[in-house]
Amino acid sequence: MSEAPHTVKSYEEELKNLNSNIVKMGGFCEEALVKATQAIISRNSDNAETVIKNDEKIDKFETLVEQQVVNLIALRQPMAIDLRETVTALKISSDLERIGDLAKNISKRTLLLNENLPKNLIDALVRVSSNVQKQLKSILDAYLDRSSAMAVNVWEGDEYIDDLTNLCMQEVIKYLKENEKNLDDGTHLLFVTKNIERIGDHTTNIAEQIYYLVTGEYLEGDRPKGTEPVVTGEK
Amino acid sequence: MKKNGVNMIKISAKNVDVFYGKKQALFNINLDIEENQVTALIGPSGCGKSTFLRCLNRMNDVIDICKVQGEIVINDFNINDKGCDVVRLREKIGMVFQKPNPFPKTLYENISYGPSIHGMAQSKQEMDEIVEISLKKAALWEEVKDRLHEPGTGLSGGQQQRLCIARAISVQPEVILMDEPCSALDPIATAQIEELIDELKKEHTIIIVTHSMAQAARVSQRTGFFHLGELIEHGLTDKIFKNPDNTKTQDYITGRFG
Amino acid sequence: MNKNKEKLLAKRYSSEKRFQFLGKSAIFMALLFLAFFIFKIFSTGYTAFQKTWLIVPVNFDVETMYLDANPSKEDLEDADYFEISLQSMFNLDKNANEKQQNELKKMVSYFFEREIKQELINDPSLLGKTKEIYLTASDDLDQVFKGNYPRDLPEKQRRVTDYQLKIFDQLVEQGKVESKFNLSFFTYPDSREAELAGIASSFMGSIFSILVCLAIAFPVAVLAAIYLEEFAPKNRFTDFIEVNINNLAAVPSIVFGLLGLGILLAVFQLPRSTPLVGGITLSLMTLPTIIIACRASLKAVPPSIREAALAMGASRMQTTMHHTVPLSMPGTLSGTIIGLAQALGETAPLILIGMVAFVNTIPGSPMDPAASLPVQIYIWAESAERGFVEKVSACIMVLLGFLIIMNLFAQIIRHKFEKKWS
Numbered sequence: 001m002s003e004a005p006h007t008v009k010s011y012e013e014e015l016k017n018l019n020s021n022i023v024k025m026g027g028f029c030e031e032a033l034v035k036a037t038q039a040i041i042s043r044n045s046d047n048a049e050t051v052i053k054n055d056e057k058i059d060k061f062e063t064l065v066e067q068q069v070v071n072l073i074a075l076r077q078p079m080a081i082d083l084r085e086t087v088t089a090l091k092i093s094s095d096l097e098r099i100g101d102l103a104k105n106i107s108k109r110t111l112l113l114n115e116n117l118p119k120n121l122i123d124a125l126v127r128v129s130s131n132v133q134k135q136l137k138s139i140l141d142a143y144l145d146r147s148s149a150m151a152v153n154v155w156e157g158d159e160y161i162d163d164l165t166n167l168c169m170q171e172v173i174k175y176l177k178e179n180e181k182n183l184d185d186g187t188h189l190l191f192v193t194k195n196i197e198r199i200g201d202h203t204t205n206i207a208e209q210i211y212y213l214v215t216g217e218y219l220e221g222d223r224p225k226g227t228e229p230v231v232t233g234e235k
Numbered sequence: 236m237k238k239n240g241v242n243m244i245k246i247s248a249k250n251v252d253v254f255y256g257k258k259q260a261l262f263n264i265n266l267d268i269e270e271n272q273v274t275a276l277i278g279p280s281g282c283g284k285s286t287f288l289r290c291l292n293r294m295n296d297v298i299d300i301c302k303v304q305g306e307i308v309i310n311d312f313n314i315n316d317k318g319c320d321v322v323r324l325r326e327k328i329g330m331v332f333q334k335p336n337p338f339p340k341t342l343y344e345n346i347s348y349g350p351s352i353h354g355m356a357q358s359k360q361e362m363d364e365i366v367e368i369s370l371k372k373a374a375l376w377e378e379v380k381d382r383l384h385e386p387g388t389g390l391s392g393g394q395q396q397r398l399c400i401a402r403a404i405s406v407q408p409e410v411i412l413m414d415e416p417c418s419a420l421d422p423i424a425t426a427q428i429e430e431l432i433d434e435l436k437k438e439h440t441i442i443i444v445t446h447s448m449a450q451a452a453r454v455s456q457r458t459g460f461f462h463l464g465e466l467i468e469h470g471l472t473d474k475i476f477k478n479p480d481n482t483k484t485q486d487y488i489t490g491r492f493g
Numbered sequence: 494m495n496k497n498k499e500k501l502l503a504k505r506y507s508s509e510k511r512f513q514f515l516g517k518s519a520i521f522m523a524l525l526f527l528a529f530f531i532f533k534i535f536s537t538g539y540t541a542f543q544k545t546w547l548i549v550p551v552n553f554d555v556e557t558m559y560l561d562a563n564p565s566k567e568d569l570e571d572a573d574y575f576e577i578s579l580q581s582m583f584n585l586d587k588n589a590n591e592k593q594q595n596e597l598k599k600m601v602s603y604f605f606e607r608e609i610k611q612e613l614i615n616d617p618s619l620l621g622k623t624k625e626i627y628l629t630a631s632d633d634l635d636q637v638f639k640g641n642y643p644r645d646l647p648e649k650q651r652r653v654t655d656y657q658l659k660i661f662d663q664l665v666e667q668g669k670v671e672s673k674f675n676l677s678f679f680t681y682p683d684s685r686e687a688e689l690a691g692i693a694s695s696f697m698g699s700i701f702s703i704l705v706c707l708a709i710a711f712p713v714a715v716l717a718a719i720y721l722e723e724f725a726p727k728n729r730f731t732d733f734i735e736v737n738i739n740n741l742a743a744v745p746s747i748v749f750g751l752l753g754l755g756i757l758l759a760v761f762q763l764p765r766s767t768p769l770v771g772g773i774t775l776s777l778m779t780l781p782t783i784i785i786a787c788r789a790s791l792k793a794v795p796p797s798i799r800e801a802a803l804a805m806g807a808s809r810m811q812t813t814m815h816h817t818v819p820l821s822m823p824g825t826l827s828g829t830i831i832g833l834a835q836a837l838g839e840t841a842p843l844i845l846i847g848m849v850a851f852v853n854t855i856p857g858s859p860m861d862p863a864a865s866l867p868v869q870i871y872i873w874a875e876s877a878e879r880g881f882v883e884k885v886s887a888c889i890m891v892l893l894g895f896l897i898i899m900n901l902f903a904q905i906i907r908h909k910f911e912k913k914w915s
Contacts, residue, residue: 004491079488216478330804336797349805
């Protein structure tokens, strides 16, 4: 945001409010991802239930942000930075909402998993998840600071996430192949992995939005892709 | 009209300075205006946008203490040259003002005034045609065709402004200057004028000064932002309103001024 | 706090009421004065529109008039009417001595001979017959009949003798005295005799003066105003001119009279006492008024109209002539008429250029000597005869009527033009 405040104070208030709602929403998403991951590690159903409950809040925030954006457009006709602020808020909120959904989905699946899972599998999963958490945190920081450099950083970091996801997938597939009994858990774990990867993707989306918000231009070039998913190449 | 996919430059202002007595009102303005496009000039009050507009048809001549320096080239001809004939220039460059200012005469006389002083019609019939065409172009014909000989001041504000536009286009100018043409009109009349501007740009180059940024955004293809007598930024309207380069421009169009 | 506020509010209201009361009483006072003035003038003046006639039998005796039995028209013109006229007056009292006969003669105006002659020329068949003819009574008897003359004064202080009064009363008893509308007040020129004095010469003099004044002042003033307002550059010199025009408007009118006397009469040798000189002098006086009015109404034309015309490619001249000047005309015209009305009432400069001279002919052109209405008022007010008192008021009434008509005309022009232009 520019340094000078708006002449119309209530307009300024509304934009600030929108901004803080996005930040709060981001905070809930971050927490959801952390708790969902902990639920996998510690097999703690409390954590999982918290995440599921949190999602309702996130959904409410999304509706709130949407209303605020529509109001701003209808009543204030924002221009330039304010327009980008408003429009990106809408898009970021829908990405965040998806992140919340995905975290909820992970938590639901966690509840269905067996107690004993191979350690290397969990490790791989945690590795992806903590990296995505890092991405999510820094993208929220980037949003707060209006930093296009940080956004680009996150955007480029998605490559690494994809790589880690592939590794994790390989572990899951290995686990599946070990025993037919692993079929249930394995399938859930596949989805969990994929969900974490999707969260990473949404984070990247947000990075693009922030870049547009700050610079007014679109992030050019192809989205960074990790190594070709060798294992899933059979699809 | 287009050369190599680029719009032709119709008016080119180079290093234009304007002084009111000792006070300088415009500082070194450089602006190219493209043909058959609508160029909007925006900026806070007293920023010099109207002054610049009035340089283009030398309306500033009327003010004794006003002095214009620099070049304004229209059709390869510097209008600030001593050899420039103001009457001819104004025949080529029409103007519509902030407040609708029809002559206190009949509608017909309002439109026929320009063509008659420039000797554009040889007969009554030709004049009738010019009047009809001008009114049609200004989207006023249907509303007034039955009362062409009633006073122009009896129309509504919006109709009066369209009458003024019809009067301006009656002499087939190449350029139409509009100085806040909608500031005295209600939203419906404003919309009608905006639609008209869109239509007129097919045949004329239009430069519009406006206080309404939304209007500039709606009607123009290019926008110039003036502040304290300087042209801060100019470029595609899209760009100016979505992502201006200059923070002053941004502050102005987002309502963060002062 | 609240109480103070209430008090303050009451104070504010009462001060407004006080102000309104003062304003209303000021208007009331002004109206009162005006009403008094008008009442005074009308009450003294209305009788001047009536004239007293003595009906006297006249014997058109052929022999006394030294005429043939069948005279030609020329003969009638050349005939001697004095004898029969005298005779008919003497016949009012057949026993009158010489002094009384002289008094009898003075009961009618010295026009009585002409009145009798006119009667015969109008109807030659009267020759040799006797007819009762209306003769203008002398101004003193006129006043007596109108009741303005105090009869109880001692005879020596009266201009009417007891004998005249006696005869007059007899005539009144016989119904031989009549009061009729005083047409001669409008058709006769000035005269030393109040019963014969009229305003024709001064009225025409005023009209000619005003026409000359209009013909000179209007074009000059309008051109000057247009140039100054629309074309002249604004610099120190034009400022100087503007200040001087305003000063000119404040110069006492008698100074213009001196100017007319010194330049028009002395240098250019124009004829004295003429409406031409009067008109030129008055035009000098009216000039600044019209210039100021015209400039003000040019200034009042919205600049947007000028801009519109200029932006259409009209030259400055076209802009001015096609748009600005027509729009300013109502104001200019009403300013002009007000200026002329002022000039119409002006006395001092006309006295200086000799329009105060006694003129007993009706002017046919601006080059003939004439008086003017206000000067006529001045002359009559100076006169000693009682008969002129009512004439002064009557003349004021005519002048006021003239002014009212002019102002009405100004209003009508203004109204008509303004309707057309907006």
